Amino acid sequence: MRLRTRLLGGVxxxxxxxxxxxxxxxxHREAPFITKNPKVDGTxxxxxxxxxxxxxGYVTILANYLPVQDAYGGPNFFGLDPDALYEIHVxxxxxxxxxxxxxxxxxxxxxxxxxGITLPVGPSGAAKNISIPFATIGSVSxxxxxxxxxxxxxxxxxIRGPRRTGTASSIVKAxxxxxxxxxxxxxxxxxxxPNYGAYAQSxxxxxxxxxxxxxxGTHPRVFVGQRKEGFSVNLGQIFDLVHLDTAGTNGVANxxxxxxxxxxxLADKNITTLALEVPAACLTSxxxxxxxxWTTASVRQARVINPTGTFSEPSREGGPWVQVSRLGMxxxxxxxxxxxxKDRFNGSEPKDDAQFADYVTNPTLPKVLGILFGxxxxxxxxxxxxxxxxxxxxxxxPGVNANGSTAEMVRLNTAIPATPKGSQxxxxxxxxxxxxxxxxxxxxxxxxxxxxxxxxxxNGRRPGDDVVDVAIRVAMGALVNTxxxxxGGCIHAGQSGCLPYVDGAGxxxxxxDATFPYLKTPLPGAP
Amino acid sequence: MRFALLxxxxxxxxxxxxxxxxxxxxxxxxxxxxxxxxxxxxxxxxASRLAYEAAHRPATAVSAxxxxxxxxxxxxxxxxxxxxAGVAMKAAYCAGGRSADGLVVAICEYPSHxxxxxxxAFMDREFxxxxxxxEVRGSTVxxxxxxxxxxxxxxxxxx
Numbered sequence: 001m002r003l004r005t006r007l008l009g010g011v012x013x014x015x016x017x018x019x020x021x022x023x024x025x026x027x028h029r030e031a032p033f034i035t036k037n038p039k040v041d042g043t044x045x046x047x048x049x050x051x052x053x054x055x056x057g058y059v060t061i062l063a064n065y066l067p068v069q070d071a072y073g074g075p076n077f078f079g080l081d082p083d084a085l086y087e088i089h090v091x092x093x094x095x096x097x098x099x100x101x102x103x104x105x106x107x108x109x110x111x112x113x114x115x116g117i118t119l120p121v122g123p124s125g126a127a128k129n130i131s132i133p134f135a136t137i138g139s140v141s142x143x144x145x146x147x148x149x150x151x152x153x154x155x156x157x158x159i160r161g162p163r164r165t166g167t168a169s170s171i172v173k174a175x176x177x178x179x180x181x182x183x184x185x186x187x188x189x190x191x192x193x194p195n196y197g198a199y200a201q202s203x204x205x206x207x208x209x210x211x212x213x214x215x216x217g218t219h220p221r222v223f224v225g226q227r228k229e230g231f232s233v234n235l236g237q238i239f240d241l242v243h244l245d246t247a248g249t250n251g252v253a254n255x256x257x258x259x260x261x262x263x264x265x266l267a268d269k270n271i272t273t274l275a276l277e278v279p280a281a282c283l284t285s286x287x288x289x290x291x292x293x294w295t296t297a298s299v300r301q302a303r304v305i306n307p308t309g310t311f312s313e314p315s316r317e318g319g320p321w322v323q324v325s326r327l328g329m330x331x332x333x334x335x336x337x338x339x340x341x342k343d344r345f346n347g348s349e350p351k352d353d354a355q356f357a358d359y360v361t362n363p364t365l366p367k368v369l370g371i372l373f374g375x376x377x378x379x380x381x382x383x384x385x386x387x388x389x390x391x392x393x394x395x396x397x398p399g400v401n402a403n404g405s406t407a408e409m410v411r412l413n414t415a416i417p418a419t420p421k422g423s424q425x426x427x428x429x430x431x432x433x434x435x436x437x438x439x440x441x442x443x444x445x446x447x448x449x450x451x452x453x454x455x456x457x458x459n460g461r462r463p464g465d466d467v468v469d470v471a472i473r474v475a476m477g478a479l480v481n482t483x484x485x486x487x488g489g490c491i492h493a494g495q496s497g498c499l500p501y502v503d504g505a506g507x508x509x510x511x512x513d514a515t516f517p518y519l520k521t522p523l524p525g526a527p
Numbered sequence: 528m529r530f531a532l533l534x535x536x537x538x539x540x541x542x543x544x545x546x547x548x549x550x551x552x553x554x555x556x557x558x559x560x561x562x563x564x565x566x567x568x569x570x571x572x573x574a575s576r577l578a579y580e581a582a583h584r585p586a587t588a589v590s591a592x593x594x595x596x597x598x599x600x601x602x603x604x605x606x607x608x609x610x611x612a613g614v615a616m617k618a619a620y621c622a623g624g625r626s627a628d629g630l631v632v633a634i635c636e637y638p639s640h641x642x643x644x645x646x647x648a649f650m651d652r653e654f655x656x657x658x659x660x661x662e663v664r665g666s667t668v669x670x671x672x673x674x675x676x677x678x679x680x681x682x683x684x685x686x
Contacts, residue, residue, distance in 0.1 A: 256653050371573075374611030375621030375635045376654035377670035382629065438674070483629050486658055486672045497657040 040297035094404030189526030212282035253504025260506020275517035294328035350407035361385030381477035412460035428456025464509035
């Protein structure tokens with residue numbers, strides 16, 4: 001009877017955790033309500049010290065939205081919502097409240113002063129000008145967009161203080177008072193945009209940020225546009241026993257096999273990226289070199305569908321802004337927060353995260369892994385409450401990137417030098433710890449390990465950090481003494497007394513560019 | 528002002544006809560009969576899989592319950608007994624638990640002694656742990672993890 005009770009409890013937890021895994025990504029379609037609003041669905045958030053040559057002293061922040069884009073998704077492709085606010089918040093004094101907010105607002109219009117490009121159709125002398133159904137009427141290239149039918153622009157404000165009541169100022173193109181930026185077309189195909197890389201490059205802007213003095217001879221940078229999806233994940237197979245095979249056969253991954261078994265289910269998708277590169281000195285406060293950051297999207301509380309909708313006014317929006325998407329650390333709302341609270345999490349702020357603490361101190365993910373692999377002795381760590389997870393994911397590592405708060409956000413110590421492309425460890429900073437022993441938790445020892453990469457996750461997050469593997473290993477007790485976590489995840493290659501949990505979807509710095517915005521040119525809709 | 532615009536827009540809208548009643552849902556397709564135990568092939572939801580394994584345990588002389596009883600007699604009480612996914616270890620059924628002093632025990636039942644040996648070899652290869660030992664008795668594999676694993680294995684060997 002006792003066994004049966006445990007089984008039922010385990011299955012309940014399993015079902016709760018399996019449901020979000022269907023979303024299959026860091027935070028793609030992770031909460032019920034946000035699935036109705038893909039344009040404001042934040043998917044991944046990166047923040048790291050820039051490792052592009054010549055950009056020392058800068059921090060790159062990438063906020064990805066609009067998940068699971070198939071490149072051929074025309075004719076409208078993947079524009080952002082002109083009735084939403086997309087924001088990147090920075091806490092630089094450790095109180096879990098935003099001190100700086102970069103606020104993006106988008107505008108979309110048809111060419112020809114809003115009427116759109118037309119073609120004369122009909123006999124000479126009696127032809128009618130007919131609006132074309134496509135995004136372009138011919139090819140476009142860098143600096144040549146006369147054939148473009150849909151024009152996307154945006155503005156960026158910097159708000160100091162609370163996001164809705166603070167002091168706002170406009171970010172402008174460097175050396176100008178022009179605060180309107182253009183967003184490139186998505187990668188429709190090679191006939192429409194023969195050289196998408198060069199085309200997109202022309203939409204990367206050097207900017208001036210009010211109150212921010214950049215390093216001499218440089219400017220901060222802004223870019224918004226489509227990129228190739230950078231997140232790599234195979235969560236569906238890991239947690240879906242329907243396709244599980246620990247031997248790595250039958251077309252599914254081995255959970256203790258090689259880090260990259262070719263199971264990145266997002267490899268053929270694009271994403272839309274809001275990218276900023278800001279001097280670290282303009283993000284930090286005098287009290288600390290560590291910052292915390294997260295992204296949110298908000299929409300108006302009321303929306304009335306226009307029964308005679310037009311391109312410019314398909315609906316009308318009103319009321320106060322309501323936050324509908326929130327994203328900081330990867331996988332949190334995906335596999336940590338319970339289904340009942342996912343929408344609430346998306347509407348919440350870090351300062352109120354105590355309400356979600358149980359999901360971290362008593363996580364379901366290790367329980368699920370224990371059910372799936374318990375037959376081999378795999379077991380969840382027994383150190384409840386899981387203070388190791390609180391430290392790693394809610395507080396930051398003392399002496400590295402802790403900032404005094406207990407809240408969910410990406411934390412980056414901007415004083416830790418960036419690791420250049422080609423030298424990064426895709427397991428990031430976890431290699432900076434001594435492996436735990438039977439009586440001791442893992443101890444930070446940055447100088448004691450050749451695989452220590454302190455510039456990587458969870459000290460910030462770079463595109464090439466394999467956050468899924470790190471999260472699984474840490475969740476299974478990689479940093480916990482082996483008495484409490486006898487089957488914890490490994491943090492070093494060749495380490496004994498641990499298991500090298502993986503999702504089989506590898507990622508590394510080699511998969512990304514060495515220059516801003518680092519995420520690759522998006523896949524074309526037609527070759 | 529915004530809400531005034533919204534109200535105006537609503538007032539100007541045409542009344543929509545009542546929605547057409549949704550058609551009656553189609554009858555659910557007949558559920559296929561459970562297949563024989565095969566790892567990683569059309570196993571259905573996890574909960575269903577666990578229930579299926581619990582209902583289709585092989586006839587083994589060394590059942591998980593017998594092992595648990597033997598452990599109790601040896602003074603090892605597993606307070607946290609749980610069913611595990613047997614299919615992940617190529618087993619028909621798995622269960623286990625953890626003692627207060629941290630000893631982890633997992634029992635996996637197989638259809639035959641040969642299958643149990645293969646299952647042990649699989650676990651040894653895929654889940655190597657310095658603090659784990661595995662033994663086979665009949666068609667059952669025990670995995671014991673932790674410093675006091677020798678006591679558990681001794682109790683297992685008496686069966």
